[in-house]
Amino acid sequence: MFTGLSAFPLTPLVNGEIDESRLTHLIEHLAEAGVDSIGALGSTGSYAYLTHEQRRSVTKLAVNAAGSIPVITSIGAVRTDxxxxxxxxxxxxxxxxxxxxxxxxQPLNDTEVFRLYERVTAELSVPLCIYDNAATTRFDFSDDLLIALSYLDNVGSIKLGEFPADPVQAIQHVEHLKSQIARGVTLGISGDAQSTTGLLVGCDIWYSVLGGLFPHYAMNLTKAALSGNTTEARLLDRALEPLWVFYRRHGSLRVIASIAEIQGTVHSPCLPFPLQTLIGKEMAALESTLEQLSFLA
Known part of the structure; x- marks a missing residue:
């Protein structure tokens, strides 16, 4: 489950309520494409903006719509209870x-984070993925902390956020972690624009925003990278550079949601208030860029 392509779809909303039919369509599309797992309620799924009941509803719907494809869902919240x-x-x-x-x-320290994962994993019956997302949590995991956490019961994967841009440093980073973390715990890469590099230097899984909307292309890229076909993987990634430009300017959530609205895959607006998709010249520029990226469909 914690290898290959894990596709993270949007949670489309209409007036703040879950658009169940559009969400079901998104999940079924991923299942039909044969992704390795589906990441419901990730950051792309806006989990932090939803009520407890909405999150329970989305999780049930995702599991039902996914069929035999494993579903991973976020359980992050401010209160440990x-x-x-x-x-x-x-x-x-x-x-x-x-x-x-x-x-x-309040900013957490390493001891507090360790105790959080220690408490949660002790009561789980399914494996947990450690979500390193300093861009939103403002918590930077040290390698030492990730290694220590990997030895807790029921830890199955580590989802890396920040990643060295230099290829040599990236290889060293992954090799160091893989030599120290518990056996059976996989390393995953997120942040779509850096994911090809992550997979090529030894990460086991791509936790993918792009894959939540364009699973076939993301799967082809993942398979090329994991099979060691560096040339093909780099070509597939390079073709997406116009999209990565928008990611860097606006963040992946706003961009992928804007694309889904342009395509009519979701109603507009689909994001939780006050978040909004692109507008004006930037939306027009994205529409123009999508015409160049017609191979994604």
């Missing part, structure tokens, strides 16, 4: 794994 309840809801819904970022209002 809420994390535990979300974990229980997810397990009762039939997820194959859970995803946890150290969400907090």
């Amino acid at each position: 809420d994390v535990m309840r979300l974990a229980e809801d997810a397990q009762q819904a039939g997820v194959s794994g859970v995803l946890l970022a150290p969400v907090s209002y």
Whole structure:
């Protein structure tokens, strides 16, 4: 489950309520494409903006729509009691794994983060993916902390966020972690624009925003990279550079949601207020760029 392509779809909203029919369509599309797993309620799925009941509903819907494809769902929340309840809801819904970022209002230290994961994993019956997402949590995992956490019960994967841009440093970073983390724990890469590099230097799984909307292209890129076909993987990644430009300017969520609205895959607006998709010249520029990226469909 924690290898290959894990596709993270949007959670489309209409007036703040879950658009169940559009969400079902997104999940079914991923299942039909044969992705290795589906990451419901990741950052792309706007988990932090949804109520407890909405998150429970989305998780159940995702599991039902995914068929035989494993579903991973986020259980991150500011209150640990809420994390535990979300974990229980997810397990009762039939997820194959859970995803946890150290969400907090007050900045956390390493000891506090370790205790959070220690408490949560002790009560799980499914594997957990450690979600390193400093861009949103403002918590930077050290290598030492990730290594220590990997030895907790029920830890199955580490989802890396920040990643060295220099290829040599990237290889050293992955080799160091893989030589020290617990056996059976996989390393995953997120941040679509850096994911090809991550896969080519030894990461086991791509936790993918792009894959949540364009699973076939993302799967082809993942397979090329994991099979060691560097030339093909780089070509597929390079073709997406016009899209990565928008990612860097606006963030992946706003861009992928804008694309889904342009395509009519979701209603507009689809994001939780006050977040919004692109407007004006930037939306027009994205539409023009999509014409160049017609191979994604």
